Structures are given as structure tokens and as C-alpha cells.
Amino acid sequence: PAWFRVIYCLGEVFVNFWDTTTHVYTPVHVGAVLGDCPAEGGAMGGQVGAVLGDCPAEGDAVGGLCGIARQIASICRLDLFSTEIAWTEDDRLLVVDYVNDPIDLRLQSRAADGVPDFIVERIAARIADELTAKADGV
Secondary structure, three states, X not given: OEEEEEEEEOOEEEEEEEOOOOOOEEEOXXXXXXXXXXXXXXXXXXXXXXXXXXXXXOOOHHHHHHHHHHHHHHHHOOOEEEEEEEEOOOOOEEEEEEEEOOOOOOEOOOOOOOEOHXXXXXXXXXXXXXXXXXXXXX
């Protein structure tokens, strides 16, 4: 079993393993499968995470997490939120906390249980890009 914090921002999805004891985020690699998560000592634990603008296929575990986040976004109509999804012992993805809004965007470099810096930076850049595009009439 594992716990994921998935952040959605203006169409981009950031999947993170979330340690329920320490509350530390570990970015999940795009090609990871659930059986390769840090909770099981999988190889993915030390890899650098990735921005998932184009999510893997829905059949892929990470793609499933992305799909859930996108589905929640279409229902709640928020541009920025996080959701908590558990991977159960019987290999199911179970949404535990549908929408966290506002979300905690403390930097991991300043707080051990903060969001990885590169994710917060990407969120800020994505919001800036969106505002610039709207100002330019795009």
C-alpha cells in the first residue's frame, strides 16, 4: 500500500508519493509502476520526479493517478488543488481527500514536509504563463 499526493495546476499533474508518517513528498517518476514505489523499497525512490503534462496511458498506474486528478478537476473546476489517493493492498486506487484548496505550497528546501521546490517553481511558472497568455488575448 502507498499514499499519493497529486497536485493539479492548469492541466499539469504532479504525482508524489507521500509518507504518512513523516509527511515528506517524493516525486514519482513518469515510468513508475505502483509496485516500484518507495514504500516497497522500489528503485524509483531515488529518482527525480517529472512534470506530467502528458500523462501515461490510463492503464499505467501513474496514468491512473493523473486520470483521477483530471477527472476531479473537471468536476470541481479548480485550476489548482491537490488530492490524496491511496493505493490499497488489493491494488485499487482510492481517493481519500478529493480536493485540498488552498494547498500547502511550502518549499521542501525550507520545510522537510514541503512540496519539492521544482514542483512549486513549475506551478508558479504555469500560473504566470497562463496570466501572460490571458493578458495577450491568447
